[in-house]
Amino acid sequence: RKEVEQDPGPFNVPEGATVAFNCTYSNSASQSFFWYRQDCRKEPKLLMSVYSSGNEDGRFTAQLNRASQYISLLIRDSKLSDSATYLCVVNMYIPPGTYKYIFGTGTRLKVLA
């Protein structure tokens, strides 16, 4: 079983739609959670961190359920520019003083005009 699992998609949605991505992680020792965005042939870039109480950044809302080991990302009012691959990432502490980051394989989103 993969440590971080995502639906690969693709999700094809019309402009203005709301779309939700889900992610599950297997290691309960995971400490922090992130969503990254990756455009074709580019490096991953941080979209947002995910906090236990849930958090919002404009049209993007992230939720974390530690009991179910589940993370979600909701995009409202989709724009053409949101087309990208969205990567779910968790990190875990590695003694004596750093963190290991584990990536899901990503969910592809295509927003259609």
Next chain:
Amino acid sequence: NAGVTQTPKFQVLKTGQSMTLQCAQDMNHNSMYWYRQDPGMGLRLIYYSASEGTTDKGEVPNGYNVSRLNKREFSLRLESAAPSQTSVYFCASRGTPQASNNSPLHFGNGTRLTVT
């Protein structure tokens, strides 16, 4: 404000050739990482360096070596390239000395390597 800089951007090698991928960061980060990304596999950790002077194996270290030259620089070496090492390689860093566990990774632009 360069962030994480990787060189080269593209490279073609023949099987058996060697090369070094360079990575430098100017954010005073303690930890640095090398990942490879292949279609359908996601990003997989090759090696990491928790701090200057230390390096450790990640998920897929075979065929690679690393050097943490100083706090800024972390290089990845392929001693004898194989076609299975054709991939996109990303260097990343995180964590100033004051960083929390919620500190994200910052990535370089990547190196596209083809081994024929």
